[in-house]
Amino acid sequence: MKPKVAFFDFASCEGCQLAVLNCEDILLDLLALVDIVEFREAITGTAPYYDVAFIEGSINREQDAERLRDIRARSAVLVAMGACACIGNVQARSNFIAPAENFKRVYGSEERNQVQSDPEFWPLWAHTRVRAVREVVKVDYELRGCPLVPEEFVHLVKSLVAGTIPRFAAHAVCVECKMHENTCVFDRGDTCMGQITRGGCQAICITNGYRCDGCRGLVPNANMAAHLGLLQSKGLDNREIANRYRLFCSAEPLGRVGRSGHE
Amino acid sequence: MNASVTPSTVVPDADLYLPRMARILEILPMSAREKFLRLELPAPLGHRPGQFVMLSCLGIGEAPISISCGPRTDNILEVVIRDAGSLTHHIHGLKPGQYLGVRGPFGSGFDLEAWSGQHLLCVVGGLGLAPMRSLIQPVLANLESFSGFTLISGCRTPAEELYREEVRGWEQLAQGNSKVRVIRLVDRTDNQPWDGRVGLVTAPLHTLEMDPANTVVAMCGPPVMYKFVILELKARGLGDAQIHVDLERRMKCGVGKCGHCQINHVYCCQEGPVFRFDRIAHLAEALQ
Amino acid sequence: MTAFLVSLDAVSAWIRHLACGQTLYFPQQSGQSGLRFLPVDNDSEIRFDGYQPSLAPPGKKLAPAEEPLFRYRVGTDGIPVIQPVLDASPRILAGVRPCDLRGIHLLDQVNQQGHPDPHYLTRRQQTVLIGCDCLTPCDEHCFCDAVGSLRWRENADLFLTRIDGQFLLEVQTEAGQRLVANQNFPACPDLAGLKAHIEAQRAKPFGRQWHADAGRIPGIVASQWSSPVWDKHVERCFSCGTCNLVCPTCYCFDVRDDFQIEDPSAGQRVRHWDGCMLPQFAQVAGGHDFRPAPAARQRHRVKRKFEYLNERCATTSFCTGCGRCGRQCTAGIDIFDIVNDLIDHAEVTP
Numbered sequence: 001m002k003p004k005v006a007f008f009d010f011a012s013c014e015g016c017q018l019a020v021l022n023c024e025d026i027l028l029d030l031l032a033l034v035d036i037v038e039f040r041e042a043i044t045g046t047a048p049y050y051d052v053a054f055i056e057g058s059i060n061r062e063q064d065a066e067r068l069r070d071i072r073a074r075s076a077v078l079v080a081m082g083a084c085a086c087i088g089n090v091q092a093r094s095n096f097i098a099p100a101e102n103f104k105r106v107y108g109s110e111e112r113n114q115v116q117s118d119p120e121f122w123p124l125w126a127h128t129r130v131r132a133v134r135e136v137v138k139v140d141y142e143l144r145g146c147p148l149v150p151e152e153f154v155h156l157v158k159s160l161v162a163g164t165i166p167r168f169a170a171h172a173v174c175v176e177c178k179m180h181e182n183t184c185v186f187d188r189g190d191t192c193m194g195q196i197t198r199g200g201c202q203a204i205c206i207t208n209g210y211r212c213d214g215c216r217g218l219v220p221n222a223n224m225a226a227h228l229g230l231l232q233s234k235g236l237d238n239r240e241i242a243n244r245y246r247l248f249c250s251a252e253p254l255g256r257v258g259r260s261g262h263e
Numbered sequence: 264m265n266a267s268v269t270p271s272t273v274v275p276d277a278d279l280y281l282p283r284m285a286r287i288l289e290i291l292p293m294s295a296r297e298k299f300l301r302l303e304l305p306a307p308l309g310h311r312p313g314q315f316v317m318l319s320c321l322g323i324g325e326a327p328i329s330i331s332c333g334p335r336t337d338n339i340l341e342v343v344i345r346d347a348g349s350l351t352h353h354i355h356g357l358k359p360g361q362y363l364g365v366r367g368p369f370g371s372g373f374d375l376e377a378w379s380g381q382h383l384l385c386v387v388g389g390l391g392l393a394p395m396r397s398l399i400q401p402v403l404a405n406l407e408s409f410s411g412f413t414l415i416s417g418c419r420t421p422a423e424e425l426y427r428e429e430v431r432g433w434e435q436l437a438q439g440n441s442k443v444r445v446i447r448l449v450d451r452t453d454n455q456p457w458d459g460r461v462g463l464v465t466a467p468l469h470t471l472e473m474d475p476a477n478t479v480v481a482m483c484g485p486p487v488m489y490k491f492v493i494l495e496l497k498a499r500g501l502g503d504a505q506i507h508v509d510l511e512r513r514m515k516c517g518v519g520k521c522g523h524c525q526i527n528h529v530y531c532c533q534e535g536p537v538f539r540f541d542r543i544a545h546l547a548e549a550l551q
Numbered sequence: 552m553t554a555f556l557v558s559l560d561a562v563s564a565w566i567r568h569l570a571c572g573q574t575l576y577f578p579q580q581s582g583q584s585g586l587r588f589l590p591v592d593n594d595s596e597i598r599f600d601g602y603q604p605s606l607a608p609p610g611k612k613l614a615p616a617e618e619p620l621f622r623y624r625v626g627t628d629g630i631p632v633i634q635p636v637l638d639a640s641p642r643i644l645a646g647v648r649p650c651d652l653r654g655i656h657l658l659d660q661v662n663q664q665g666h667p668d669p670h671y672l673t674r675r676q677q678t679v680l681i682g683c684d685c686l687t688p689c690d691e692h693c694f695c696d697a698v699g700s701l702r703w704r705e706n707a708d709l710f711l712t713r714i715d716g717q718f719l720l721e722v723q724t725e726a727g728q729r730l731v732a733n734q735n736f737p738a739c740p741d742l743a744g745l746k747a748h749i750e751a752q753r754a755k756p757f758g759r760q761w762h763a764d765a766g767r768i769p770g771i772v773a774s775q776w777s778s779p780v781w782d783k784h785v786e787r788c789f790s791c792g793t794c795n796l797v798c799p800t801c802y803c804f805d806v807r808d809d810f811q812i813e814d815p816s817a818g819q820r821v822r823h824w825d826g827c828m829l830p831q832f833a834q835v836a837g838g839h840d841f842r843p844a845p846a847a848r849q850r851h852r853v854k855r856k857f858e859y860l861n862e863r864c865a866t867t868s869f870c871t872g873c874g875r876c877g878r879q880c881t882a883g884i885d886i887f888d889i890v891n892d893l894i895d896h897a898e899v900t901p
Contacts, residue, residue: 029813158812163356164323165349167807171829174791174881179616179824181607183583186881195789195881219790220830223845226787226882270659271676275669280620280820281633321623321631322810322818326836348836362631513835515806515825518666522803522827525851526841528859533665547776551841 003051003160006038007081008071010057010064011091011130016082017056019147026154033161050075052160054143058084058091059131061123072137077160080133081153083146083248087217092130092250099128141166146215146248149201169200172219173212176203185211191234193244196222215248224253279518282319282364285340287357293343295422297390298355299331302340304365310334311372312398313481313509313537317517318342319364320357324350327514327532330368331393333400340365343393343425369517371537373398373507375408378479382411384471386464386492388484389418392425394509395483403433406442410477417448417464417484421455464488468495475500481537483509486550493540503541510536510549553728555720555736556745562711562718563597566645566681569730570595575643576612578605588612588644599713602648603689604873608799609644610655613674617823620670620806625816636819637673643730645681646711650695650873652682653703654799657871660864661802670822679726682707686714686753692874693758694887697765700871701757714749758872759887762894765867771897772857772890776850780892785846787882788828794852794876794886795826800860800869803827827851853889 007017023030037050053075059065072078083089094102104112115121133139143152152168159166169175173194177184180203185192193214194206205212218224231241238254245251285302293299308316310330319325326348332341346355354363375398383402387395395416402412414433418424430447437443446467447459460467464484480496482489489508496506512524512531524531527546529538543549557565569575570591578586579595586605591597619636626632647655655675662671682704685695695701704710708727712719719739722728739745761768795801805825810818825832828848833841842848860869870886877885 026812033812154812158810158815159349162323162353162810162815164353167349170831172789172791174789174793175796175824175826175829178607178793178796181587183585183606184879184881187584192881195791221790223787223789226789229787230881270663270672273663273667273672275667275672275676277635277637277669279666279669280822281635284631284633319808319820321625321820322808322815324808325806325820345837351836360629362629364631511835511839512841513833515804515822519664520662520666520668520802521805521822522825523805523833525827525855525859527854528862548841 002033002035004037004049005034005052005054006036006050006071006075007054007056008038008067010055010068010085011060012057012082012084012089014056015147016084016143019150020153023150023154030154030157033157048074052077052079054079054081055085055133056081058088059133059136060091060129063123065131065136068133068136077140078133078137079141079143079156080139081143082148083144083215083217085133086142086144087249088130088132089146089215089248092132093246095130095250096246142168144168144198144216145201149204151202152200169198170220171199173197173199173201173203173206173216175199176201177206179203180207182206186234191231191236191244193227195230196224196227197249213244213247214251217249218251224251228253280366280516282317282321282325282366284362285365287359287361287363288339290357290359293425296347297343297345297393297425300342300344300354300363302342302363302365304338304340307336307338308340308365308368310368310397312375312401313372313394314368314370314397315394315517315532315536316340316342316365316367317369317514318344318350318354319366320350320353321362321364323353325364325366325515326350327369327517329394329397329509329536331396333397333404343390345390367517369532371533371535373481373537375401379408380410380477382413382474382478383409384413384473384478384480385415386468386480386482386484386488387414387416388464388488389423390425391483391485391509392416392418392430395481396426396429398481399433403436403443406440409442411442411444413444413446413471413473415446415448415464415467415471417450417462419450420453421449421457422453424449463491465491465495468492468499471499473499475505478505480506481509482507486510489550503544504539506540508538508540508543508550510538510543512536553722553731554739554742555722555731556739557718557720557736559599559713559716559718561736562720565731565734566591566597567595569643569645573641573643575645576609577645578602578609591645599646599683599711602646602683602685604648604650604875604878606875606879607797608651608654608873608875609647610651610658610799612642612644613655613658613678614671614802614804617821618670620820620822622819623817637669639673639677641677641679642674643679643681646683647680647707648683648685648689648873649703650693650700650871651799652680652705652707653700654871654873655680656703656706657800657860657864657866657869658802659706660866661860664863679708679730680706681727681730682710684710684712684749686712686749688754688758690874690878691759692878692885692887693872694760694874695872696757697759697761697887698868698870698872699765700873712749714745714752719745719749762891763898768868768890768894769858769861771894772854774897775893778893778896780889780896781846781850783892784884784889785849788845788849788884789882790828790830790845790848791881792826792829793879793881794884795828796824797875797879798856799871799873799875800856801826803832827855849884849889853886853893856886857890 192211194212197214198216289301318328434445515521519533576588662668708724710721804822856870
């Protein structure tokens with residue numbers, strides 16, 4: 001019996017599902033190994049049980065959390081897929097701002113006042129916080145990155161089919177930069193999150209001339225104090241630094257005091 | 264080492280990283296987390312007690328595994344596998360007739376010849392019985408070379424006991440032979456039936472009848488056990504040179520190349536994993 | 552053996568000529584800043600001036616970031632068949648500075664000790680080394696003279712020294728001799744006189760110097776286990792592994808297996824770089840980590856370079872003084888400073 005695999009999306013751009021579909025050279029081999037029962041980007045359907053459920057997107061509303069718990073209850077293995085599901089991604093930046101302030105910024109003062117006072121809009125207020133999947137249910141594996149790394153997706157599928165435990169890098173992006181013999185971003189005059197960000201991406205952004213913004217989340221035991229000091233020594237002000245840490249991984253090395261400078 | 268040797272004159276060991284394929288003859292559950300495997304190699308392994316092999320499942324990975332059987336002339340290798348990682352988890356799911364890769368034997372092992380005429384005391388904790396069995400088997404088969412043999416073997420609960428039948432066989436041997444003593448302990452019974460003692464392996468050492476000048480000790484277990492057992496042995500008048508410990512480290516090559524198993528300057532896979540304690544007692548990283 | 556006196560143009564043309572016959576690596580710019588040992592082709596620029604140590608040392612061409620140890624396929628009888636993979640393609644490493652020549656010499660030692668490593672040695676035995684002298688320190692990170700690397704040239708097949716706009720080209724081995732055959736390079740008329748002249752031109756002092764005699768350093772490093780110096784230099788450390796991965800004498804590796812998705816009965820075992828500064832380097836299955844603290848890992852790295860490996864290989868230092876680890880550390884942690892602090896600390900608390 002081929003494992004029954006399902007893909008579910010929550011608050012996300014669905015780019016990770018597209019990244020999976022973009023594994024064109026091996027997609028047919030992958031499909032030969034598994035039985036895909038739900039895939040919003042490709043097919044529709046429902047099944048009572050899943051061997052592997054891939055969850056894309058962050059959990060923003062209580063109804064999303066309910067749906068996620070239901071999927072978890074029907075799934076043997078649950079995989080958080082992509083930065084939204086693993087660490088909340090850019091939308092988690094809204095956690096640093098009061099919900100009413102967010103509404104005002106997006107819809108204007110008048111609409112803000114309406115959603116606050118009209119009971120019809122109250123369900124919206126259940127949305128108080130953007131959560132990673134692991135903040136709601138138990139997660140077996142995480143495919144990090146924005147978008148996920150196709151090689152890691154393939155490695156995970158192969159491991160699950162072979163019955164082995166997949167291995168994901170716990171080292172910093174710097175390791176892969178060195179393997180690719182990249183010039184360090186700091187030596188190019190820019191600053192980088194690579195030292196405190198989990199590798200596994202083959203340092204793709206830096207290899208292609210950009211810097212690391214930390215989309216794969218922090219390494220275990222990240223030396224945040226040292227990194228903060230380094231960014232400060234490179235002339236970044238607290239506003240820039242706060243934006244850098246919050247962009248993907250909701251990190252707060254500056255602390256909560258005097259952090260009002262975000263955009 | 265001869266620093267003047269140039270690479271052009273050194274013959275590379277072409278087979279260094281290539282496993283030989285061994286067929287699984289038996290794979291049996293042994294305890295809650297361990298399985299016993301009997302493998303058939305293409306040729307005799309030719310190992311010493313206390314050595315290890317690099318065991319692999321192609322496509323999955325490779326790991327150092329203690330050899331659990333005494334030296335033998337046939338093609339058999341016996342190991343005990345604890346389900347502790349990706350590879351070992353996978354091995355637990357294998358069936359007789361399937362193949363595993365084997366490199367080795369590697370490492371120092373126990374030097375039985377050097378202990379001739381002495382009383383051998385083996386102190387074992389948990390999974391340590393797996394490698395220690397490779398020493399106990401040849402010792403019991405050759406008892407006339409030793410003035411005596413004592414096994415103190417402990418594990419946490421009765422469910423974790425390894426080689427249940429075989430250890431009881433050794434116990435029966437001890438009942439008819441005053442040269443042999445076997446003491447079995449568990450830390451706690453967990454309300455399961457238990458026919459041995461309850462306590463730590465250090466407890467019997469207080470009162471154990473022994474001639475400190477004519478005793479050698481072989482130990483295999485967790486590092487914390489070594490610390491306390493060595494304290495007891497020293498209190499009984501034994502010196503570091505009479506004590507031998509089997510250490511565990513991360514190993515990726517088994518041949519002194521990958522760098523993972525270093526204990527200070529010592530390569531555990533080459534100079535160890537069995538060490539005479541006086542040779543590593545001064546190393547800060549030895550018993551961490 | 553033979554020595555020639557050759558113009559820059561002739562040396563450049565000769566290196567291009569050699570690159571036509573086989574892969575020849577030479578330190579080059581490639582868009583991004585910093586030098587890399589890249590294969591020379593028609594567009595390559597052969598420059599000797601303004602040298603800075605390459606991002607990765609040239610010795611890494613002998614032990615690449617990832618390499619297959621073997622491939623396998625399970626036969627129809629269920630028995631896996633192993634196919635060895637060895638890279639015996641000939642190559643030339645040219646423009647290798649004394650620190651990196653010595654780095655390769657030290658890699659030779661560890662790879663031929665005990666069980667001779669087939670993958671490294673197969674490449675190494677097909678490799679010709681063209682060394683290049685340094686008369687001035689490359690930058691403020693250099694301390695090659697302090698560790699005895701500056702005048703190292705023993706394992707170079709050919710050795711170049713740039714002097715007064717020309718190159719002294721010394722042939723040191725038969726393999727080197729074959730590369731200059733038919734070149735009609737003019738012989739060097741007064742080798743002893745020229746060498747004395749070269750020594751007179753060499754900067755003195757050359758690069759950074761220790762606070763103590765080099766001979767005392769292994770003893771000083773060995774004497775300090777619980778030193779505050781270890782904690783001091785690790786405060787800013789990210790445990791990112793850069794210092795390991797750019798080191799010319801770091802060779803630790805990890806191994807992983809992989810099977811093909813299109814044919815799960817076939818696959819390979821691959822080894823790839825690892826580093827003792829990385830978390831989990833000393834962690835065993837089951838989770839116990841024998842070196843969990845960053846300070847303990849840094850102590851291990853420093854002791855490997857100045858205490859552990861020099862004992863094993865009967866050499867003065869396993870650090871080549873190339874300065875790469877300090878130069879490329881974003882936290883500015885420099886093994887030279889660590890060792891000098893250990894020296895200072897030993898003076899205060901003997």
